[in-house]
Amino acid sequence: MSSSKKTPSRVQAGTTESTLVRWLLTGLALAFMALFLLLPLAAVFTEALRNGWGAYLEALKDPDAWSAVRLTLLTAAVAVPLNLVFGIAAAWCIAKYEFKGKAFLTTLVDLPFSVSPVVAGLIYVLVFGAQGWFGPWLQAHDIRIVFAVPGIIMATVFVTFPFIARELIPLMQAQGNDEEQAATVLGASGWQTFWYVTLPNIKWGLIYGVILCNARAMGEFGAVSVVSGHIRGQTNTMPLHVEILYNEYQSVAAFAVASLLALLALVTLAIKSAVEWRHERELKAGAELSPERPAAAAATH
Numbered sequence: 192m193s194s195s196k197k198t199p200s201r202v203q204a205g206t207t208e209s210t211l212v213r214w215l216l217t218g219l220a221l222a223f224m225a226l227f228l229l230l231p232l233a234a235v236f237t238e239a240l241r242n243g244w245g246a247y248l249e250a251l252k253d254p255d256a257w258s259a260v261r262l263t264l265l266t267a268a269v270a271v272p273l274n275l276v277f278g279i280a281a282a283w284c285i286a287k288y289e290f291k292g293k294a295f296l297t298t299l300v301d302l303p304f305s306v307s308p309v310v311a312g313l314i315y316v317l318v319f320g321a322q323g324w325f326g327p328w329l330q331a332h333d334i335r336i337v338f339a340v341p342g343i344i345m346a347t348v349f350v351t352f353p354f355i356a357r358e359l360i361p362l363m364q365a366q367g368n369d370e371e372q373a374a375t376v377l378g379a380s381g382w383q384t385f386w387y388v389t390l391p392n393i394k395w396g397l398i399y400g401v402i403l404c405n406a407r408a409m410g411e412f413g414a415v416s417v418v419s420g421h422i423r424g425q426t427n428t429m430p431l432h433v434e435i436l437y438n439e440y441q442s443v444a445a446f447a448v449a450s451l452l453a454l455l456a457l458v459t460l461a462i463k464s465a466v467e468w469r470h471e472r473e474l475k476a477g478a479e480l481s482p483e484r485p486a487a488a489a490a491t492h
Contacts, residue, residue: 235453239446250444251451258424259432260451262340266415266428267408270347274404278355279397283389285356286363287371300356308350312417315346338420343428346414351404358400359393366392395470399463406459410452 208216240247250256281300285293303311317323319336329336336342370392374384390397412430419426427435429452436445 232453235446235449238442239450241446242443246443247447247450250441250447253444255424255427256432256444256448259427259429259448262343262427263409263429265340266344266347267405269344270351270408271401271405273348274351274355275397275401277352278359278400278404281356282359282363285360287368297360300353300360303350303352308346308411308413309417311349312346312414315342315349315414315418337418338422338426340426342418343415343426346418347408347411350411350414351407354404354407355397355400358396358403362393362396363389395466398466402459402463402466406456409455 239250281296284290285297285300316337318325319329319342320326321330321337323337336345370388371384374388379387410430411428412434415428416431416434419428419431421427421431421435423432423435429448433445433449433452436442436448
């Protein structure tokens with residue numbers, strides 16, 4: 192009788208493991224997070240403030256540091272919208288249509304995940320460098336790609352391309368084409384169908400993908416390091432500036448700039464958590480539209 196009473200409570204809790212096992216697994220997870228996440232994060236801020244707030248602020252006031260911050264934000268501001276467009280288009284093609292070469296397109300989307308960022312940077316040097324395929328033509332027309340801002344943006348777009356597409360592809364495949372077809376039958380145009388049917392259904396996955404893409408764009412090091420040329424005040428992003436300062440034994444300044452990256456990561460994590468909380472709240476409140484209403488809304492706009 193006692194065992195039959197314990198089983199439903201464990202099933203209701205979502206697990207059949209004993210309390211001891213659950214506490215052990217939870218403790219191991221928390222210990223891992225403290226050792227590999229919280230401790231390094233605390234070390235960054237501790238080292239950044241080791242000489243006080245004055246030295247910390249002085250390091251952040253450096254013109255080269257501000258140049259690195261501006262370039263990092265500029266790179267993310269260009270790369271994320273481009274990946275937003277590319278990601279939606281690729282996910283739409285893969286999830287909504289059947290065509291020859293679909294598997295190959297899916298492989299191309301995943302390519303940046305399997306290629307080292309350093310190798311990606313070398314590819315851009317090979318193609319657009321002074322001795323590359325298009326190097327002589329670019330020099331003749333006074334166009335700089337490698338060791339300039341365009342190369343940094345292109346390398347960042349490459350390494351961050353899969354994040355939005357990979358968030359949307361399984362979501363669109365699970366939703367199918369029924370609502371889009373219903374909107375078309377009711378007279379909605381292609382743009383109306385996308386804006387009033389598809390986009391509301393994928394908005395949370397899209398926001399989540401944009402957040403991940405932005406975080407990777409601001410923190411990318413390998414590919415950007417190869418194509419930037421490490422020109423101080425011109426082509427150094429924040430991760431590259433941190434490396435240069437640390438190699439010059441300016442540890443306080445290096446950790447000060449690194450703390451900005453850590454703060455950006457924390458802000459990204461907070462936004463991600465807020466998005467997930469909002470999504471779960473909508474699901475629990477039953478705010479999802481019925482299959483008929485989005486199609487009707489598209490047709491009436």
